[in-house]
Amino acid sequence: MENIVKTEQLYEGKAKKVYATNNDNYVIVDYKDDATAFNGEKKGTIHNKGIINNRVTNHLMKMLEQNGIPTHLVEEISDRETIVKRVSIVPLEVIVRNIAAGSLSKRLGLDEGVKLSKTVLEYCYKDDDLGDPMVNEYHIMAMNWCSKEELDLIASYSLKINELLTDYLKDLNIELIDFKLEFGKTADGTIVLADEISPDTCRFWDSVTHEKLDKDRFRRNLGGEEDAYKEIMKRLLGE
Ligand code: UDP
Numbered sequence: 312m313e314n315i316v317k318t319e320q321l322y323e324g325k326a327k328k329v330y331a332t333n334n335d336n337y338v339i340v341d342y343k344d345d346a347t348a349f350n351g352e353k354k355g356t357i358h359n360k361g362i363i364n365n366r367v368t369n370h371l372m373k374m375l376e377q378n379g380i381p382t383h384l385v386e387e388i389s390d391r392e393t394i395v396k397r398v399s400i401v402p403l404e405v406i407v408r409n410i411a412a413g414s415l416s417k418r419l420g421l422d423e424g425v426k427l428s429k430t431v432l433e434y435c436y437k438d439d440d441l442g443d444p445m446v447n448e449y450h451i452m453a454m455n456w457c458s459k460e461e462l463d464l465i466a467s468y469s470l471k472i473n474e475l476l477t478d479y480l481k482d483l484n485i486e487l488i489d490f491k492l493e494f495g496k497t498a499d500g501t502i503v504l505a506d507e508i509s510p511d512t513c514r515f516w517d518s519v520t521h522e523k524l525d526k527d528r529f530r531r532n533l534g535g536e537e538d539a540y541k542e543i544m545k546r547l548l549g550e
Contacts, residue, residue, distance in 0.1 A: 342391045348530040362390045363540045364509035371508045382504040398495025406433040407473045408489040483546040488514035
């Protein structure tokens with residue numbers, strides 16, 4: 312591949328910075344150690360989180376690509392930086408749930424850890440000022456956030472990703488409780504998986520002890536978040 316280099320910073324989010332490059336089709340993401348929760352109300356740092364999330368995301372996206380899911384991944388270029396395809400993000404957070412936890416437990420009065428008899432898909436509109444409100448297919452169509460065909464594809468990719476991740480993680484003694492996905496559209500209109508798949512965006516529980524190995528340690532002041540992130544990297548990447 313040609314030499315891709317950073318040019319100007321396009322965007323700084325809560326956990327990542329995004330840079331333009333000398334090639335219009337690519338951007339570089341740079342993962343930070345900053346941690347936030349409750350829509351930015353709680354702030355902190357998780358030492359080396361950026362390195363772990365970069366490597367874990369790329370590892371999982373490679374596995375998904377090998378199993379037929381198109382992703383934005385191009386090439387990891389350093390501990391914290393990855394070249395990805397430039398996409399326009401579909402402004403939805405797709406939440407996939409296997410086991411009740413977090414906001415679902417609250418909303419429906421379910422104990423955390425109760426297995427759902429079927430996988431649940433939820434959509435939230437990505438807007439920090441509005442607190443990412445939950446929306447349904449009718450809102451998405453009415454607001455033209457994507458087409459019906461695109462939403463059907465996003466839903467079918469999300470369910471397939473859930474199967475692939477659940478099976479992959481089971482062998483590592485990790486239970487996939489729930490997770491959040493984002494999708495983007497490349498210049499030629501292809502829908503690809505974007506953003507990240509990491510302990511920031513997934514609930515991972517140890518299959519045997521049910522210990523939380525994800526951002527809930529930070530959200531809920533449980534302590535041990537650095538070790539939990541490290542443990543996930545060790546189980547996935549062996550280091
Ligand atoms: N999630 C996320 N970003 C968000 C909201 C949720 O990555 O802005 C992930 C979260 O880590 C969990 C899943 O989506 O794995 C479901 O989160 P939930 O709706 O239960 O919200 P929470 O309880 O985390 O506020």
